Amino acid sequence: MLRPLGSTTWTKAVVASVEASKYVYRNESITPLSPFEVKVGVYNKEGEGTLSSISIVYSGEDGNACCSY
Numbered sequence: 001m002l003r004p005l006g007s008t009t010w011t012k013a014v015v016a017s018v019e020a021s022k023y024v025y026r027n028e029s030i031t032p033l034s035p036f037e038v039k040v041g042v043y044n045k046e047g048e049g050t051l052s053s054i055s056i057v058y059s060g061e062d063g064n065a066c067c068s069y
Contacts, residue, residue, distance in 0.1 A: 005035040005056065014043075034059045 001010040002025060015023050035058055041051040 001039045001041070001051065002036050002057075004030075005037055007037075010039075030059050032059060032061045 001012050003010045011025070013023055013025065035056055037054045038057050039051040039054055042049040
């Protein structure tokens with residue numbers, strides 16, 4: 001889950017492959033090096049697990065927010 005710093009609305013993203021090592025969120029309205037709050041969680045056939053604590057990440061120089069885990 002991610003949201004721009006100061007926002008109250010979370011965007012939920014699902015990485016479909018267990019092989020994935022990163023997720024890139026693209027939004028043309030994001031300015032370069034914008035701060036985002038990120039929480040990471042896991043899910044499987046049993047349901048969703050507990051979310052991590054919030055971490056701050058920054059969008060790239062092109063404005064894309066990228067989260068490697």
